[in-house]
Amino acid sequence: MRTPKDSVVQRRFKEAVQLAVMLGALLFALPLRAKTVADFDPNLDYSKYKTYAFLGGIENLVSMLVNPDLIDIRLHHSVSRELDKRGLREVGPQQNPDLVVRYWANASTQVDVAVTGNWGPYGAYVGGYWGFLYNDVSASSQREGALVIDLIDPKTKNLAWRLYIVRKSWDLDKVWKKLDEELAKAFDSYPPSDAAKEDKKKERAAHPPKPE
Numbered sequence: 670m671r672t673p674k675d676s677v678v679q680r681r682f683k684e685a686v687q688l689a690v691m692l693g694a695l696l697f698a699l700p701l702r703a704k705t706v707a708d709f710d711p712n713l714d715y716s717k718y719k720t721y722a723f724l725g726g727i728e729n730l731v732s733m734l735v736n737p738d739l740i741d742i743r744l745h746h747s748v749s750r751e752l753d754k755r756g757l758r759e760v761g762p763q764q765n766p767d768l769v770v771r772y773w774a775n776a777s778t779q780v781d782v783a784v785t786g787n788w789g790p791y792g793a794y795v796g797g798y799w800g801f802l803y804n805d806v807s808a809s810s811q812r813e814g815a816l817v818i819d820l821i822d823p824k825t826k827n828l829a830w831r832l833y834i835v836r837k838s839w840d841l842d843k844v845w846k847k848l849d850e851e852l853a854k855a856f857d858s859y860p861p862s863d864a865a866k867e868d869k870k871k872e873r874a875a876h877p878p879k880p881e
Contacts, residue, residue: 715860722766751856
């Protein structure tokens, strides 16, 4: 014979199952956060860039628990490999390069202070049309960490192309192979195609810079 207590238990069990199903459906419906995201200026003629110089990381990198010398060597090798594949040639910083390469990081606990520190002759490029994607990646990396690789035009001092790589772990000995694969795949979008430029123009039109 069913008692009132049995009815309450069964009802609560049924409600719990329904809630679990709803939460599961919601999780599957949410888009997965991209681990690599590229941003770029859609108004540039990228064919004019023939040479580049590697500047390395800015001092903000020390906020991350990584060996700056190790990541500098590995990133220099990987970025040079990808740019060389695309016909660019590496030169020294004093040899009037068409592009300079710089990298920096958003640590998971220091997203809000990533733009402080000594940036040298080039800014952080986190405002204007670059702000939309930067804010999106920064918000998503609060429990992770984002490595940012910048290609900057030293003549205009404007940012040309930017790559974000978001990861939960920055133990380079464990994740470097995967990170290097993600970097190589992301560089498939450099230089941006005409179709990609048109899509980026539409994105920027939909997300204009906020007034200062």
